[in-house]
Amino acid sequence: MNSRRNFLQKITATAIAFQLPDLILASTDEADQQLYEGPILRVAIMGLGSYGTRVADAMQASKKAKLVAAISGTPSKLKDWQSKYNIPEKNCYNYETFDAIKDNPDIDAVYIITPNALHKDQAIRVANAGKHVICEKPMSINAKDGQAMIDACKKNNVKLLVGYRMHFEPKTLEIIRMRKDGELGKVLFFQGLCGFTIGNPTQWRLNKALAGGGAMMDIGIYAINGARYMIGEEPIWVTAQETKTNPEKFKTGVDETIQFQLGFPSGAVASCLSTYTMNNLDRFFLNAEKGFAELLPSTGYGPIKGRTNKGELNYPHVTHQTVQMDEMAGIILEGKQPIVPVDGEEGLKDLKIIDAIFLAVKTGKKVPLKL
Structure with a gap:
């Protein structure tokens, strides 16, 4: 028990020093999961394909974000998600009807995971409904459309975040810390x-x-x-x-x-x-000048592997999308500032x-x- 406590103390101190995401330290222990009593970001996922499903699955382990609604053009997918993720029918929408989320107090934000060319119009509609926008990358298909999305979110006083999951990945953040602190020259x-x-x-x-x-x-x-x-x-x-x-x-x-x-x-x-x-x-x-850093693999779903001239980078792997959603909840609900922007x-x-x-x-x- 003492060795476990010492290990946890060391990794906690390291994470605080590096400002790494809270979930790096997360335990699967049920008691630990119950410790969080802060605000919850209630999320609708738009686009129920393979990556939308990956995000939905990962959110089951989130402490600060909860899947509460689904938006799809395929009725059978909506039925499946109602059953799999316990989503009430009143929180299911298609691409023609989702503007009605404006009147649904259950939803705080919509995560858009649809083909790139659809992002702009969908994000603007979500913003006009008064909900925060999380959009998968690339944010749109060109800078002009991206600027239109930013303008719409500013106009409606909602946040626009982009699904840069690697911005919360611990080995990536450690290399960024080393570079910032001058350790690499x-x-x-x-x-x-x-x-x-x-x-x-x-x-x-x-x-x-x-x-x-x-x-x-x-x-x-x-x-x-x-x-x-x-x-x-x-x-x-x-x-x-x-x-x-x-x-x-x-x-x-x-x-x-x-x-x-x-x-x-x-x-x-x-x-x-x-x-x-x-x-x-x-x-x-x-x-x-003073060293090097390598990530291999660098952006896959994990585990990411990293090393520098000082040796291997060792941090426990937590599902990227779980960390991302908890960190984004912190940004939206608590004003948290990430080390690398995701806006x-x-x-x-x-x-x-x-x-x-x-x-x-x-x-x-x-x-x-x-x-």
């Missing part, structure tokens, strides 16, 4: 490799009208966002090159593989790869970079960035 280089071989050619992710692109709008955004929080600066230019080996599967406007490079004010550079045709690509590497302005920066990457591919030129 001046950052010189970042590499982000993100890709997998995509399957069904008829899925929405390969439909430009719904996805807004291809791999870049799905997996590539991890490298874009990762370059920014790992280096700790905003890029000032981008160059990019596209490779397409299967134009039948990856039609016009749907990128298969893009290599892109980012330049930062300090002189640091990032070299990144986004692809739908290569497996085993999930690696971040940061090189600096609409953060999402807009990534969209501006994506717009610039597509422009760089099209023109073959270095495109300046002003974020």
Whole structure:
């Protein structure tokens, strides 16, 4: 018992020092789960596909967030969710009727997990209903639409958060802490490799009208966002090159593989790869004057594995979406400030970079960035 107590004391002190998410320390012990008596964020999930289900399952372990409603265009999914997650029928809506959430006091926020091109209109409708918006990344398909979402949420005095689950991941946060504290020295280089071989050619992710692109709008955004929080600066230019080996599967406007490079004010550079045709690509590497940091895998559902020049990074794995929802509840209900932002302005920066990457591919030129 003493050894367990000592271990818990050490890990608690470490987490406080690093400002890591509360849930890193969470126990599955029922008594521990009952200790939290603060406000609960009551969430509706919009889009009941595979990732919506993953989030819903993860929320069953949340202390600060509770799934209370569902929005879908498929009646059978709504019936299944009513049974599986104990959602009352009055809290189930379709895409035509969900504006009625305005009159439902059970719902505080809506988590939008639908195809990218639908995010803008759906987020605006949720904001107009007076509910907080949580939107899966990318926030939308371009910066113009992203700005419209931000404006609508500001107008309605509701928060807009983006599903950047890695912003709460402990090994990621430890590398950020080391960089901030100067332990790595001046950052010189970042590499982000993100890709997998995509399957069904008829899925929405390969439909430009719904996805807004291809791999870049799905997996590539991890490298874009990762370059920014790992280096700790905003890029000032981008160059990019596209490779397409299967134009039948990856039609016009749907990128298969893009290599892109980012330049930062300090002189640091990032070299990144986004692809739908290569497996085993999930690696971040940061090189600096005094050391290095690596995450491999870097953005998968976990466990994330990390090491630096000082050794392996060891933190217990907690389901990312569970941590994300508890942390977002803290942001919305308690005004908590995350170490790495997850708000609409953060999402807009990534969209501006994506717009610039597509422009760089099209023109073959270095495109300046002003974020």
